[in-house]
Amino acid sequence: MNFRTLLAGTALALGLAGAAAAQDPVKAGFIFVGPIGDGGWTFEHNEARLAVEEHFGDAVETVYQESVPEGPDAERAMTQMALGGADIIFTTSFGYMDPTINVAAKFPNVKFEHATGFKRADNVSTYSARFYEGRAVQGTIAGLMTKTNKIGYIGSYPIPEVIRGINSAYIHAKKVNPDVEFSVIWAYTWFDPAKEADAAKALIEQGADVILQHTDSTAPQAAAQEAGDVITFGQASDMAEYAPSPRVSSIIDNWAPYYIDRVQAVIDGTWESTDTWDGIGPGMVKIGEISSAVPEDVKAKATEVMESIASGAYHPFTGPLNKQDGSAWLAEGEVADDGTLAGMNFYVEGLTGDIPQ
């Protein structure tokens, strides 16, 4: 007997058991890249998981596994959940992309939802948030608040999602402060408080008085607090414990409505493979309260940017924009298409340094 027949047999057995007890709760599984207490990315995904539990009560059971490394171990964690009877599995990090596709092929009756990737299948959907919209707001505040005109940026991995964020923040900082300069440090991790703190300290030593981060821990916030006179933004989660300063605002990932929708679709039998990419407008990206450390006029300007993005009146990537090498990208008034944004692998004009490659 080979693996597939074994699995099919198990699935059949589970299916029969399911038929016997029609009121069995739907089981939703979650694979997390960091610990649920990371205070950022994974914390918010777990908040959304809890929101699913609260919304559905006894009709849905959730399970999760935290700190799952991206790679072969992830494949096992997903298989484990599918064998354990999960009906829908959310795999919440980019590096789970190939493992998700592999496992999904073995469990055609289980639905998979992969965050921030681009590979789909009949039972694999992808979803992500337009974080770059939030970065536009951050860039505006950063550009107006910096006194040294130096903004430090802690990148995780040089993937399109992160590069989009850097470009968006830079474009909007530059718009309100033509003298602004960005320096980017690549940490090659999503969650490593020690590395993140080191990166923040290095940037502060280089004169940065605003730190933006695309990593998940609060370590950069702590480093900024220690240094004094440095402002930061909560990443993925509000990180309000560092408000009003250094944390002056934040991007909050609000996954709960999406997760509830998708689990509902499984219950209703209407689940289909989709590609979702929502921003501030639909509420998947939220801007955390702009704190009292920010002057009123700056706050007003940031709010204006946020509202124009939310209403759809303004797109953060609107021409004229050139690429870093000076070649033309978007003409006056032209708006970037989603395809280019999804695979963005270049800096816009004015950014210094190279994207590692």
Added chain:
Amino acid sequence: MASFRLEKRPTPSQAWTWATPVLAVLLTMVAGGLMFAALGKNPFLAIKTIFYDPVLGEFAFYYRGQLLVKAGPLILIAIGLAMGFKAGIWNIGAEGQYIMGAIFGAGVGLAFYPTEAWYIFPLMVIAGAVGGLLWAMIPAILKVRFQTNEILVSLLLVYVAEQFLAAMSLGLLRNPEATGFPGSRNLQQFPAASNPELWAGTGIHFGVVAALIAVIFAYILLSRHLMGFHIQLAGQSPKAARFGGVNPTALVVFCMGLSGALAGLAGMFEVTGPAGQISINFNAGYGFTAIIVAFLGRLHPIGILLAGLLMALTYIGGEAAQATMQLPAAAIQAFQGMLLFFLLGVDVLSNYRIRLNREAAA
């Protein structure tokens, strides 16, 4: 008044040498059980989920294969390390050699893409071993020429290898069709360069087979071969070894080279098999965990085989306990830490005798 006293044994007790790992596992179960209970989980269920379910539980048909997938690289690396450790040569950088083996192996395979030919995979195997070997030669040659400390050099080269891995994932080996995303082509989709399961569902791939072969060869080397005798002699008495005609330079080069080549092979089999691609975080710590496996197995080939399986069991079972019982990941790591702690702790029993003192009042 009664008190205890430790008395050094003239030679380590044979019986205790083999009994202490079992005792350590039992103590870990007790202490770990207490920790799980303190976390509000049923300790018996947790221990059963970790130690019993992957082998004999409902989904054991899947987990048994995964045990081999996880144990294969651990055993392969630990066998190489143990040879050096026996001789007092401390290669701590197997993680880096593992990475370099994967890069060399995958690099050769990707250079042939999309050619399909029988000789590609064997070439990749050789390249993997060479990659690990060359990386291990750096601390080896620095040691024999300049008396540098191989512990430090080999360890620090792990971080260099990690940077090199990131550079390869983002540059030379990046999948040209991945529109800006890092990571190489997936070798699982390139049959000539892939290392699939040999029998579906068993978890057995060439790396697992290589690990078993390594166990057998290491056993023969240590018990039947002059080099094995030299290794043991150098570890037990460096002076005697020198008089006995052991060439220390050759021994360092041999032990570092062997452990590097085996670690490189493990990385190569992993990247072509379970992992599938070169990516920034391809390495998952096998090179470091293998050090624990080598000692847990008493630096003995059969012991390492068993220790590798046990270590894999704590990983697979630990993950299962996380997923089904919602135990925190940190609790599982603490549990694995306890295992090593108790193993080293109870070692005292094989080297010392416990004597009960009955003394009159002082």
